[in-house]
Amino acid sequence: MTNKLYDTSLSLLTDLYQVTMAYGYWKSGTAEKEAVFNLYFRKNPFGGGFTVACGLANAIGYVKHFGFTKKDLRYLRTLTGSDGQPLFEAPFLDYLAELKLTVDIDAIPEGTVVFPNEPLVRVRGPILQCQLLETPLLNLINFETLIATKAARLRLVAESDTLLEFGLRRAQGVDGGVTASRAAYIGGCDATSNVLAGKHYDIPVRGTHAHSWVMSFDSELEAFETYADVLPNNVTLLVDTYDTLQGVRNAIEAGHRLRERGYRLSGIRLDSGDLAYLSIEARKLLDAAGFTDTAIVASNDLDETIINSLKQQGAKITVWGVGTKLVTAYDQPALGGVYKLAAMRDADGSWDYKIKLSEQAIKTSTPGIQQVRRYRDERGFLADMIINESEPLPGNTVTMIDPLDFTKRRKFGPAQSFDELLVAVFRAGKVVYTQPDIHAVRARVQTQLASLHPSVRRFVNPHIYPVGLEKDLHDLKTELILKLRGTRDADYPKA
Ligand SMILES: Nc1ncnc2c1ncn2[C@@H]1O[C@H](COP(=O)(O)OP(=O)(O)OP(=O)(O)O)[C@@H](O)[C@H]1O
Numbered sequence: 001m002t003n004k005l006y007d008t009s010l011s012l013l014t015d016l017y018q019v020t021m022a023y024g025y026w027k028s029g030t031a032e033k034e035a036v037f038n039l040y041f042r043k044n045p046f047g048g049g050f051t052v053a054c055g056l057a058n059a060i061g062y063v064k065h066f067g068f069t070k071k072d073l074r075y076l077r078t079l080t081g082s083d084g085q086p087l088f089e090a091p092f093l094d095y096l097a098e099l100k101l102t103v104d105i106d107a108i109p110e111g112t113v114v115f116p117n118e119p120l121v122r123v124r125g126p127i128l129q130c131q132l133l134e135t136p137l138l139n140l141i142n143f144e145t146l147i148a149t150k151a152a153r154l155r156l157v158a159e160s161d162t163l164l165e166f167g168l169r170r171a172q173g174v175d176g177g178v179t180a181s182r183a184a185y186i187g188g189c190d191a192t193s194n195v196l197a198g199k200h201y202d203i204p205v206r207g208t209h210a211h212s213w214v215m216s217f218d219s220e221l222e223a224f225e226t227y228a229d230v231l232p233n234n235v236t237l238l239v240d241t242y243d244t245l246q247g248v249r250n251a252i253e254a255g256h257r258l259r260e261r262g263y264r265l266s267g268i269r270l271d272s273g274d275l276a277y278l279s280i281e282a283r284k285l286l287d288a289a290g291f292t293d294t295a296i297v298a299s300n301d302l303d304e305t306i307i308n309s310l311k312q313q314g315a316k317i318t319v320w321g322v323g324t325k326l327v328t329a330y331d332q333p334a335l336g337g338v339y340k341l342a343a344m345r346d347a348d349g350s351w352d353y354k355i356k357l358s359e360q361a362i363k364t365s366t367p368g369i370q371q372v373r374r375y376r377d378e379r380g381f382l383a384d385m386i387i388n389e390s391e392p393l394p395g396n397t398v399t400m401i402d403p404l405d406f407t408k409r410r411k412f413g414p415a416q417s418f419d420e421l422l423v424a425v426f427r428a429g430k431v432v433y434t435q436p437d438i439h440a441v442r443a444r445v446q447t448q449l450a451s452l453h454p455s456v457r458r459f460v461n462p463h464i465y466p467v468g469l470e471k472d473l474h475d476l477k478t479e480l481i482l483k484l485r486g487t488r489d490a491d492y493p494k495a
């Protein structure tokens with residue numbers, strides 16, 4: 001179910017600085033040094049309280065097919081520096097020609113709800129290889145995670161209504177369209193209008209017709225009757241080309257003829273005007289004519305806020321077509337996922353933990369070979385604790401510390417149930433993970449959302465789901481910060 005686009009090597013789908021750093025590691029003899037990087041984001045998108053992990057399937061496809069082709073290397077050979085001389089020596093390009101990834105990758109499965117600062121993907125292996133994967137992994141995970149989260153928000157407001165993704169025409173290019181359709185389906189859409197995405201990803205495809213169909217006939221009624229004649233088993237008529245309520249009457253007339261032929265008028269679509277008022281009036285007309293099972297579809301720059309408002313206004317819409325604002329993540333066009341070095345193996349075999357300092361505490365990275373423990377009870381998820389997998393935990397009872405306020409702590413005893421979220425995906429460069437099919441991933445999103453407290457799911461000032469660091473990891477991070485800042489203050493409040 002991965003995009004066929006990734007079935008060929010896309011090793012040059014990276015930033016130049018990854019290749020120049022790779023050259024630097026190779027040239028300075030550190031290419032094989034073992035490193036660990038974590039991919040995470042710092043803020044839930046759309047001002048929400050949760051995020052839906054997505055994009056792993058395509059990331060697996062990318063890593064699986066990684067390798068520099070002769071053509072890639074021929075291109076790299078042409079690159080020059082400021083003195084006009086080649087950037088890369090020939091032996092480095094020979095090294096890339098032979099390069100086979102040997103990394104271990106652990107990741108949180110697609111469809112899992114995730115929160116800021118949790119590693120969604122952890123890459124461990126020779127630093128040169130980890131470095132080359134930074135940009136493509138961020139590209140693949142950031143976008144699909146963003147769109148799946150947007151779709152999950154739409155699903156929450158649409159409740160049991162049908163949600164159709166109509167975004168291809170407004171999407172950010174070809175892959176932006178195809179990949180958005182996949183993530184939108186996983187997040188909770190029921191179908192897409194995007195036929196290529198349907199074929200690639202086994203997503204149901206659905207659709208109505210455009211204004212051009214109506215405009216190409218002398219009358220709207222003739223357009224509707226012809227459409228019903230040629231596609232009697234797929235009749236949802238767009239009624240707003242000239243006068244919406246007159247359009248509904250014409251649809252009803254076409255619907256009567258359809259009925260006589262043993263078919264049904266599946267729906268009408270509203271695409272302009274006051275969708276609450278028009279849907280209520282259309283519903284009355286349809287019901288009075290006996291078309292009680294004809295659905296009212298609405299489209300026109302919809303998003304979760306407008307759908308929510310329309311529902312509160314009593315709109316009689318049960319099918320929502322959402323395009324632009326879904327596939328472009330209109331109100332937040334990027335997820336700010338980052339990929340940070342968290343540890344390097346020393347010559348003596350021990351880990352040298354790494355952090356990136358920042359003036360803002362939230363932006364200081366966390367060291368360690370991170371795993372996420374999600375504590376839960378029978379009602380749902382309680383809290384997520386990031387642990388350092390490479391160090392033994394202090395005992396049966398573990399303490400979780402809020403990374404932004406070390407006085408906020410929580411203890412979890414041995415009886416408390418938890419799941420470890422990151423699972424093995426690659427070992428020594430080989431896939432060891434069985435990707436669930438897209439429908440199972442989509443279903444997972446809904447069970448995960450149901451395990452979140454409603455206060456975390458709400459859109460306005462959502463409750464912040466607790467994510468903390470295990471105490472030893474917190475202490476390690478504090479010590480590294482102090483060391484890097486050159487502070488040796490014994491009085492510094494140690495957790
Ligand atoms: N009752 C309503 N409450 C809140 N928002 C609505 C309601 N009805 C429609 N909308 C939304 O308001 C916006 C209206 O868009 P716009 O100004 O383009 O008007 P329009 O009716 O589509 O006009 P046009 O005929 O030019 O397409 C759309 O995003 C639409 O989804």
Ligand SMILES: O=P(O)(O)OC[C@H]1O[C@H](OP(=O)(O)OP(=O)(O)O)[C@H](O)[C@@H]1O
Nearest residue numbers: 166210211271299300301302322323324
């Ligand atoms: O509004 P969105 O959420 O992006 O949903 C997709 C839009 O694309 C179509 O409009 P368009 O004017 O392109 O073509 P049409 O003639 O089929 O309406 C459709 O009617 C929707 O309004």
Ligand SMILES: O=C(O)c1cccnc1
Nearest residue numbers: 166193206207208209321
């Ligand atoms: O099928 C539809 O109604 C449709 C498809 C794409 C964009 N807008 C509407």
